[in-house]
Amino acid sequence: MRLLHTMLRVGDLDRSIKFYTEVLGMRLLRRHDYPEGKFTLAFIGYQDESAGAVIELTHNWGMDSYEMGNAFGHIALAVPDAYRACDEIRARGGKVVREAGPMKHGTTVIAFVEDPDGYKIELIQHA
Numbered sequence: 001m002r003l004l005h006t007m008l009r010v011g012d013l014d015r016s017i018k019f020y021t022e023v024l025g026m027r028l029l030r031r032h033d034y035p036e037g038k039f040t041l042a043f044i045g046y047q048d049e050s051a052g053a054v055i056e057l058t059h060n061w062g063m064d065s066y067e068m069g070n071a072f073g074h075i076a077l078a079v080p081d082a083y084r085a086c087d088e089i090r091a092r093g094g095k096v097v098r099e100a101g102p103m104k105h106g107t108t109v110i111a112f113v114e115d116p117d118g119y120k121i122e123l124i125q126h127a
Contacts, residue, residue, distance in 0.1 A: 003053045005043065006075065008119055009066050013040055013059035015116050020044045020055065023094040024077070024113075024121070029054060038062065066117070074112070074120035082111045082125040089113050100125070 010016040020026045021044065029049060031042040038061040045054030055075070079085040082100035090096050098112035100123070109125035 004049070005054045005056045007056040007058055008115075008117070009058050009060065009063070010117050011059075011063060011065040012116065013042060013057060016057050016059075017042055017044065019094070019116050020057070023089055023092045026055075068118050072119075074122045076122040076124055078126040079123045080126065082109045082123045085123050086111050086113070 008016075017028055017031075021028055026044045026046055029043040029045055031040065033040045040059045040061070042057045042059075043049065043054050044057060045052065047054075086096045086100050095114045096111060097114045097120070098110075100109055100111035102108065103110050111123040113121045113123065115121060
């Protein structure tokens with residue numbers, strides 16, 4: 001077995017694709033409309049689906065937003081320099097909600113950014 005993807009429901013698919021591709025540097029891997037089901041799926045990631053896990057963005061037609069539940073935590077991305085990543089994300093229009101710095105109860109450098117739907121993305125500095 002292997003992890004394939006994580007699915008997020010989004011209110012504006014084009015806005016979300018733009019954030020993940022232009023702000024976080026992922027690629028749109030595939031996108032497909034399902035008219036009978038009234039939804040669209042878009043798969044995004046840093047590598048092809050055959051090589052690693054990706055994110056499935058699901059847009060249910062007619063839904064502009066969702067209530068953020070309290071069970072989902074965040075998506076984590078490895079970055080070589082969390083401070084620089086925050087600067088770059090901010091420069092591309094992204095929202096940094098926790099600046100880069102050591103985690104509260106440790107020494108690992110982390111930061112958090114937020115996507116257009118309010119999902120948190122943790123940046124973990126890996127040298």
